[in-house]
Structures are given as C-alpha cells and as structure tokens.
Amino acid sequence: MADAWRRQTSLRRFYTVLGVGLLLAAMFASMWFADEANAGHFFDRLPHILDFLSWLVPKDWNDVWRALFDIASPHDTGTQEYNFPLGRIFVWGGFYIPEYFELMLTTVNVALVSTFIGFVFAVPFSFIAARNLTPHPALRLIVKRFMELLRAFPEIVIAGLFAAIVSIGPIAAIIAIGLHSIGALGKLFYEINENIDMRAEEGLRAVGANWFERVRFADLPQVLPNFMSYTLLRVEINVRASTIIGAVGGGGIGEELKLSISRGFGAKTLALVLLLFTTIFIIDQFSAWLRRKLVGEQAFMMGA
C-alpha cells in the first residue's frame, strides 16, 4: 500500500518535473527566437531601455496640461510639437472641445456602437444556438459555426476590407469590432442560455406559447441580467480594441497616439496616455460597479 503510494507520487512528480522542464525549454527557445527576429536585441538594448523616456519628459511639465486642453504654449515655435491650439473644435462661439477629448469621444463611441451592434445580433443568435432552446438543430449548427467564424476572423482584416469600401476611418472600425462582438457575445450568451431553469419555459409551452413568446417571457427575463453584465465587460474590451484599430487607421485616439510616439512629441504623448489611461480606468470601474449591482459577486468569477 505504502509502496504503491510512493510509486504513484514519484510518477506524478516525474510528470510535473517533465512538464515544467518542457515549458521552460519552450520558453527559452521562444525567447531566443523572439530576440533573433527583433530589430534591436534584448541585451544590446537593455542598458538603453530608459533612454526612450528622455524624450518623453517634457521641457515644461505644464505643457502636458496645455496639450490636453489645447491651450497655447509659450514654447510654440510653429512646429507640430507645440501647436496645441490648432486642434480646437469650436462648438459655440469661443467655447471649444479640446482635440484629444474629441478623439477620445470618437474611440469610446466606436466601442459603444459596436457593442450595441454585437448585442442586438447576439441575443437572437444565442437563443437559436442554445441546445435547449433552439427552434431547429440544423439552424443551431449553422448559427454556431457562423459565430465561431466571426469570433476567430482577425478584426484587422475586416477593418482593412471595409476601409477600402467606406473609406478609412471610424465606420470601418465599427463594422470590424461589431462583427467580432457578435461572435464573442453570442458564444457567452448561448452558454448562459444552456444553463437556464427550464420550468418557466415548460409552463409557457403548456399554455401553447410559440417560440417567440417562450423566449420573450420565459427565457429572456432569466438571462437578461447576465447578458447585460457580459455586455458591459465587452464594452471594456471594445474600448481597448477600438484604440488599437484606431492606431492602424481607424481614426480616434489610437492614431494620434501612434503618430505622437513615433515622432517623439513628449508632452503630447503624455497628455494622450494620461487621457486614455483615465478613460479606460473610469470605464472599467464604472462597469465593474454596474455589473456588481446587476448580478452580484458572480460577475467576477471567471470561468474556471
């Protein structure tokens, strides 16, 4: 008995060591590969890693605020680095929206609209794709595969394709992120649907309700809080996605940030990073608060 126990533990230990060893080997091989393929090498660049912070530190820290709110800077020599007031977007007389706030608004709007598109399509799809609620098994398979395709398809390709059709800018980003959201939300939604309490559904079936009535009155009320919670989580993800898509031509704050970093404009970069960081932080915290209100602590248990 004790012998068998010892043999089993030593075997398990062997597997653990083997697994960790393989993982470490793969990690070092990957590091070597990534380092080889990179333009600058890790150990060559490491002593200079903080050099890039030197351009980031502005001559005058007040320029960060001036860049953020489009206030004229005393350092303005006509170059793009300090042309803060040029970006003002006048709304009413002398009242203006600073350029970066407008860009941030674009990015957030892209995220919100694409999440809305995702929600509107994912809800009906999720009821069709749920095993227990589907009107027809064949339809379920089609919808499921379609959503899988939308989820796995690289967003950047959809964005690029539509940039050639509706012109480069936020609309292409909305289409790309929206399509991806349909797939991502649809999957989460139908997994919720498959776990609902079927008694309400059976009750409505007994009184002769059709599929739409059953979904509307028996299933939707059960799942709506969870749907909303996942949608809010999606808003957080989509704000990040729309920033990234923006950087590759989707407009909004991502594009401006990329330009500003690649040209080495310290004050502008800091202002943009500050604005983006604050916005994402506020959205994350607000959404977390709202989710906690909607479904309680359950919203924070990630699928184990």
Next chain:
Amino acid sequence: MATMTAEEILSIEERYPQVFRRPLYKRFAPLFLFIGILTYLVYVLWFFSLPQVLRESHWERLPLFLTQWISYDLQPEFRLDQPEITPKYPRFSALGENPNPDWVIRNRDGTFTVLIDGPAKSVTFDKAQATIVANGQTVPVSLTSGKPVISGPMPDWITAHDDEVVAKMGFVGEVRVTVDRVKVRKRFLGWANFVFDTRSPFFGKSTGEVISLIVSGPELKPGTSNLTLAGDNIWNNAQWQHGDVWTKLLQTIVMAFLGTLLGGIVAFPLAFFAARNITPSGVLSQVLKRFFDFMRSVDMLIWALFFTRAFGPGPLAGSAAIFFTEIGTLGKTYSEALENIDDKPREGVLSTGANGLLVQRYGVMPEVIPVFISQTLYQWESNTRGATIIGAVGAGGIGLKLWEAMRTNSNWANVFYMVLLILLVVFIFDNISNFLRRRLSRTIHDYNRLQAEQG
C-alpha cells in the same frame, strides 16, 4: 396563449401587490432605457456623419474584393496600331517569362481569338473588326472609322463609351475594345503559382513531372539536389512568400506564448501578496491591486508602441507588451481566485506547526493551481488572437504583413492565405486550451467530489 378571465387577473393582483404596484421609476425604467439608447443612436448617426459616409462608400468593390480572395486574373493586351498584332502580358504576370496560353489562338487568316469562357464567351478580332460573343449573342464592332462602332442592336452587357466598348462577362472577365488595342481580362478560380513562382525551374510542370525530377532527374542547378532546390523555391516563392509568412506567424504565436507565460510567472508570487486573506499587510495588498489595475489600464497598444520604440520593431516588443498587460490581468484574476479559497485546508496545515511558505504550498496551492492554469490558458488563447493586431503597429508578427498586403488593395489572395493560416492557428490553439481546461476542470470536479464524500 390561453386567455385569463378578468377575475383571475384581479385575484393574482391582490395576492402579489409588490409585483403590480412597483415604484414609478422601476416601472418605466425599460422605457427610459429604450429612449436613451434611441437618442444615443441618433446622436452617433450625426457624430459619425453616417449618411454621408454611406453615400460616398463604394459597395460595388466588396464583391470584387471578395472574388479576388479566391481567384486571379490575367490581362493580355493586343496592340492594333503596330505592324503585326502581338499579345502583350503585364510584367510579373502569373504566366511567367514566355506566356503562350492555349486560350489565345492565332487563326490562319491573321485574326486572333481569345477564349474567355470557351467559344461561348470569346472575342475574335483583327485591325478592322472585333467580334464579341457572349450570352448567345454575337456583336460585331467596327474599328475602321476612328472609333469603335457597334452595328446592330446593343445588348445590355455591353457599354459603349466615346472611344471604348466594354463587354462585361460576369465572373470570368471582360473585354475592352478601342481602335488601337483590345484588352482582355480573364479570371481564374484558385491561387496562381502557389507552389512554385515563375522564376523557379519547376514552374509550369505537372505534379508528376516535379516528383520524377526530384526523385531521379538530373540536377537542375548544378551543386544542389533537386529536393533542396524545390524546397528553397517553395520557401522563397516571390509572390506568396511562404517562408516569410510562416516565420511571421510563428513570431505571433511566440509573442502570445512568451507574454502570457512570463506574465503568469511574475503575477504568481505577487498575487499572494495582493490577496487580502493571505497577505500580512493590507497596505501592500492595496498597492499591488492598484498596480495590477495600472498595468491593465495602460492599454496593450500603449505598451506595444513604447516597447517598439525601446527594442525596435519585432516580436520582442510584442512579447514585452503582452507580458506587461498580462501581469495586470493575471495578477488580478489570480488574487481574486486566492480570495475565494476555502480556509479549512490552510488552518489544518497551520495547526501542524508548518511555517508560512509550507502553509501556502500545502494548504493553498493544491486548491488554486488548477484555477490559475485554467485562467492562464484562457488568456493565452485570447492573446493568440490579440497578438495579430498589435503586430500591425510594428510589434512583430504577422499583423504588419497582413496590414501591408491589405493596404495596396491588390493582394487580397495573399491576405486570404494569411487569414486562413491565422484561423487555423486560432482553431488549433483553442482546441488545445479547451482540452487542457476540460481535463483540469475534471480534476477540480474530482477534488470537490472527494471532499463532499469525506464530509
């Protein structure tokens, strides 16, 4: 649905007053939400000036681009103002140096016939006249009067401009005729020269020929075996760039793997100090939690842009960006998992007099390790998707290649090739991760069951 009588409704109302007489704001909340969303949508319509964008967009390009994903075209041009009519092909056309396709026919009487879809869709021409055949109709175009003139009725698939006659034949191609040239576009389903490009000595040979050359043929390039040569030709295919694409794809995979793994390794010890029930200091916990929030909220894009500047473009920058974001994400999820553990095993180990480290090892780790691994796998999966896109800002991998292929709007077949590879990778990695997670959740399940059995 079956209808209820008024009395039944009333009796239900009496029994459950809290359901039927709710406060006003609760009763109208859905309505307000609906109106709010509607107002927002109208505002967004204005904000993005959607009607104008849609009016100016080119939807006719969409089917064109989509057909280019899975097909290619050849565009021979025939000059009529030269002494002799000769077909000219664009440089780097898919036919190679000496194009002599069997669908361009030089007739005995000096005329040319181009078969676009067999004889049913074709064009026959000399310097004086072109005859376009398609959809069961034959349309003669006279070229002698200084501009192309169609005699007889004009079918709707032909458009006559001032100096050019355009005959569209659907997917298979089109013919453009002016007095001094005939231009044909013939479209083929499939990918041209996917294996060997036009410079390769194996170009234009059938599979059987290539195999027999590799197995027993004379050396095509002295000093190298035919197998090496073939491999080298495929790897360095100029049009499809298999070698480059596969290397970049591997970079993307490596970026996701390295970033997630390193993030996990760093987040693991930090999470213990961030979890309220384990850390000795509440201040430390708060500081670490805010640090995790910071790493997460500074977007992956910002990290990618910074590290691209620090390390230069390449997978190192991408790995570092994912690594930094993952410290935040994994640190947060790990510490939340630690805060949700059952305290009894810890107390048990503690009661034996074990020191702090041993308590964590035997009282906490067995419970959380499956959860940690499962969450790490989940992040790995999602980073494999995400690594494509940060590549496009210069952080290495296939993203940039994809973006460059798309920008020209002419390489859609290459784009589709890369998309298929990415889909394949995502599919494989999803399944690996799902498999591992299912195994793990069974472990957790077994553990819980054993616990329940033992009371």
